Amino acid sequence: MTATPSGQDFVDEMIAAISSLHPAATLEAKALAHRLRRVAHRLETELKRELAPHDIELWELELLACLIRATPGHRLSAGSLMRQMQLTSGAVTNRVNQLERKGWVTREPDPDDRRSVVVALTDTGARRAEHVFGTKTEAENALLAALPPARQQRMNEDLRTLLVALEDRA
Structure with missing residues (x-):
């Protein structure tokens, strides 16, 4: 509306x-x-629409971005992905399975705990994400253009305060 x-x-x-x-x-x-x-809801809907021509889902790009940010080696445990993406273990497993089939991630033994695995970004996955990051950034800027940068900063500060309080309660 x-x-x-x-x-x-x-x-x-x-x-x-x-x-x-x-x-x-x-x-x-x-x-x-x-x-x-x-x-x-509107932001997510519009971002999905912008990414659709690039044949990548928003959740796929977000998972790849988590791995790109992970240093060293672009690897994270499933638990880290759960926390960063706010998902259940089953959802992480499902998503990793899908990206593994596309060749964008692999599972590797955790060097610190042989009973665990880490999810690692492949070169193909990194190239795929980097190819689409600009589209997502342009869409975000266009969607939020009704707010001048100073107002965006103020809203970011207010929402950060709220989010910290909500996450502390969880």
């Missing part, structure tokens, strides 16, 4: 419709929670 001419959005309409059902003190948090979910 697009913004109305008055600058209001769907959440404003929803809050107006339910304002008599909730204490006024809770409405701001409710509106913020709804907007965060809607923005996250």
